[in-house]
Amino acid sequence: MKRPIRHARPATPRAHSSRARLLTRIGAIMASLAALSLSGCSVLSRGFLAPGGPVAHAERHEFFFVSVVMLLVIGPVILLAPLIAWHYRLANTKSAFRPQWGFSWILEGLIWIPPTIIVIVLAVFLVQRTEQLDPYRAIPSNLPPLQVDVVSLDWKWLFIYPELHIASVNQLILPANRPVHMSLTSGTVMQSLLMPRLAGQIYAMTGMVTQLNLAISEPGTYWGENAQYNGDGFVKQKFQVMGVTPADFSHWVASVKQTPKVLDDKAYHNLSQESTIPQPITFGTVEPGIFAKIVHQVIPPGDAAKHEEAKYDG
Amino acid sequence: MTIWHILLGRLTWSSLAFVRAWRDPTLSELIGAAAAAIAVGGAVVLFGLLTYLRAWRYLWSEWLTSLDHKRIGIMYMVFAGVMLARALIEAVVIRTQQAIAINNQGIVGPEHFAELFSTHGTIMVFFVGMPLLIGLMNYVMPLQIGSRDVAFPYLNSISLWLTIGGGIMMMASLVVGKFSTGGWSGYPPYTELAFNGGVGPDYWIWSVSLSSLGALMTGINFAVTIYKFRAPGMTWMRLPLFTWTSLCTSILMIFAVPPLTIATLMLAADRYLGMHFFTNDLGGNMMNFVNLFWLFGHPEVYILILPPFGVYSEVVSAYSSKELYGYTSLVIATMAIAILSFTVWLHHFFTMGQSAPINAFFGIATMLIGIPTGVKIYDWIWTMFWGEVRLNTAMLFSIGFMVTFVIGGMSGIILATPPVDYMVHNTLFLIAHFHNMLIPGMLYGVIAGYYYWFPKAFGFRLSEKWGRRTFFCFFVGFYLAFMPLYVMGLGGVARRSQELFDPTLRPWTIVAEIGALLLFTGLACIFIQLYVSIKQRHQTRVPVGDPWDARGLEWSMSAPPPEYNFAVIPQVSRRDAFYWRKKYDGAYRPADHYRDIELPKNSMCGILVGMGLTACFFGFVWHIWWLAFLGFAVAFGTAVVRSFNRDVNRVIPAAEVAAHDRRWLDRAAAARPIPRHLELTPENEGLAKWQG
């Protein structure tokens, strides 16, 4: 049951976020993102055509498959239309002219049946692939999946590692070669999580939990973003995804556990204010069950009324 | 609660764009103020000009109050042209922003940028696309089926004024207050009070409501017209294809608009009455909005594409000098598309988390639409086969359409594959897909139809030279502007991004910018073409009315047509009625005898109802309750008063009809029949030579 705790926000909440501040807040992530892409050089290497995990890999495969099939059918159109028009142009007196010709069974068969067959073929693959790539479906592996609880906030991402009792904001560190299972919810409006080289989108919605499975094949640096417009800070809601070796991962976990910050109701409440943050944050301790509390909207969410002053000060 | 509050609701000084720019003179606000200035200035200049020319009376009595479907159609198109200019400038600003704003703020701030894409999308769909097509259907369809008017001329006028009212609201949002930032689909909870307390979403709700109300009434009107007002002998399988697509579009409007009405009504209930349909708390569920919106939204995109399909059918057949290939197939395909379009809406939210079989089902249903669409395209190609193709502007646009549209179809099929959609949903790839459908599909079609029917409506042809220039700009411009977006989308660039952070995108955004500017030039060419054509009209007059050697009934009368369309309602015995009549020498013959013709009198009720409701909704936006009440009272009162008026028709005596018809027949007898290769010369007086 949802409870009546969301405070109505007064008029023009998002209007006047100071541009200068936003500018300075582009921060380290963006810079590193840019640097990363520069080294990758081509635009396509930012996306799923340069997959970093099995899900994106399979999706790329499906993309190529459909594209090739479709190119085969639209190719003739692209060629035929101008060619026929040109050949039968008025000025070409050598071409035949049959003004009353308007039907042929053979042609009818040709224009209805092959496309139908192609659609059937595509459909068969579509059913299989959709089933296999259902975001809710676990990635087959002999390792147990790592659980990450994801909360979308204005304008940042909160990643909670419930089994490890740590959390991070705008930075997702994952062990390579181990499946990851995410549970997503939102602490604000609906958003969409997209990690282009790793896994496709799934929406995150308040009061509900959606799921996403993925894995990273090789250690490396990837990126993620919110793809569903949600206000002034939308474009800044991007984050870095790092795939690391298991050893590095344990190392990272241990180092995060050293940090003094605690993710409890109050910290979450601060975090959920509308703001963008310049650097990733980590929490060494996470209050148990906080994700469930967020889903059930037990913790008062951010209050846009104060967002003028709402700098994250944790 | 001061008196000002009662009088002006939540309007304050800072609602005015000028005041905002004065107080906070950033580039973004200044651009906003400039746009507002253009809107206000445009209105003032127009007003002044009309006063100076003493054109008010003429405008009022001949146009604004007219119930003639031809005039209403033209007014729709003029209105759409005005809105188009704005939405197109916005598109150019969007592209410019993305070209500049790589790791910097660019020229417009985040909120302003969001307003831009929201208004651009909303205007293009509701106030450009639909009015252009409704205008075209209004003008052409009754002529094609041999009718004197649409079934409900008065309703037609109300629809027009409701649509214009919505456009006025969109324009008002430039000057007072701000428009929504929630995109053309306005997803809650972002558009709920909790996150957007201003007037923006309210502007969106009410202007869209006005437009959809108008579209719904138009749908009813056209459907009944086609069902009940066909000329004797005009059986279903003799209908011209444009009429078929008009019918299917009308059916889509009738059945697809109600879900939108419900969705916006519920959003309004949330925002105005504190209800909880789509809020985050107290049992609200935004998934219902998404579901309802696309229940409308998907059929809507076919509302936008079916009439252009009809135009292509007419144009390709006429300029190939040949019967349409596969008429029956085309009819079946049209109906199949119309019905299938109600079964695919979920493909807009594959990523919402429903289970795989559901996604797969809707994915397949979506792909199925590819079959009838493909059939249509092949049919047009085979229509050119064994024909004599005149490669004029309209044909160039048609061929450009076939070649380019299939690329958009290809990306559509890619999007229809759920696993791939997970990756490219909400990215520029999607943006590229639908512009690839809308510009080569819809807008090229409108331009082709405009070129084709313009001489019928105004009595002279459009400049071919400028037409070709237009085509060049639109064809090349489209590829430059939108192919880069496919690439960027595959690279994971989210749509609605005000700022980009990756310098490798720069070359692509710059190419796209050039493309957008070229498209803009294309629009300029259209206006120049109109200007040039008007200046040269003495050499391009086609009063007899059949400049293209075309086939439908609409060509069997003078250009421009008399207000009653047909001196006598024609008897139809075959498809392509006029073609056969020309062949067997039945064209240009006087009738046996003429009868009195009854036509609806002009009425200002339409404009009163439309503007009344607009005022009412404007009052809603600003919480000016007295205005809302007053506006409603005017609209309702007008409707009631009109229902007591029994004297709504006027009669044109038979003698007058006969005299007019004779004059036209004499003109035709005096004209020289023109063979096809001379039809672009001044010789062409609108009488085509019979050449099979």
Added chain:
Amino acid sequence: MNISPSLRRDFLTYALGYGLAIVLTGISFAFVFYRLLVPQAVFGVVLFLAVIQIVVHMRCFLHISLKQSARSDLQLILFSTLIIILMVGGTLIVVLDQNARMM
């Protein structure tokens, strides 16, 4: 006052419709009030009776018949029914499935 046969017939149509409607409604309410079956079955019966009653209204009050006479009306109604089934059925399947997967 003279009562022609056609007047009689018309009156009887309305009277029949009225009577049937009352009876059908009564049965519906009785099923719920007296809990004649398990809840799901009761709802099934209620829905079934509602459909019958709609047909009765169509026939007796709205004069829709299968005869050639009111054909364009009938086509229209059948088409609308199809659309309504698509929309309502689709919505229920989709949104209920989503709800089930997100709780």
Added chain:
Amino acid sequence: MAGVTEPELRHAGLNLSDDPREVREHVESDVFGFWVFLMSDAVMFACLFAVYATVRHATAGGPTAADEFKFHSAIWETGLLLTSSFTYGMVSISMKHTRGRLWIAAFIVVTFCVGAGFLKMEAHDFVTMFHDGATPERSGYFSCFFVLVGMHGFHVFSGLVWMILMGIQLAVFGPDERTKVNLIRLGLFWHFLDVIWVVIFSVVYLQGLIR
């Protein structure tokens, strides 16, 4: 015009056999246009019903349907609405068999009263629900309930206003062609509201009361 045959004019109330053919055709298309509108309206209600079905459990800890619905008022409301439909049928019959404007007017008045009775009962229901705290602001469920049932009520209200107008037109013009067409349309509208109500009492009230 598309072949209009004699039997197509069989809607009770249409009695224009003496009028010229063109007039009849016009009447036919006028009525057909209204049918199209009704179907569009039906789709709108259908969407509301669909949403209603999906928010049935979204009571957010507040009152539920079973707490709030009263069996007896649902029965009485249904009875009133059905009766009004029957009495409107008498309007149509009087019109068809040229019983004169007094008969027509009398049945309109009866229908109006019964319809108004329905609205009054419904309003009373709503008020008691408000007192129990079952307001539209309370939960998604009640938002939808009030909008759905309220939308039907609003239609009934519009029908009543329309009846008043038709009464006046009848007095001014008598049953001329346009009045008749509008009375036929009003009849379609009124009977159509019955159909919607049948779904409402089945899907909303009875379903809410089943336990």
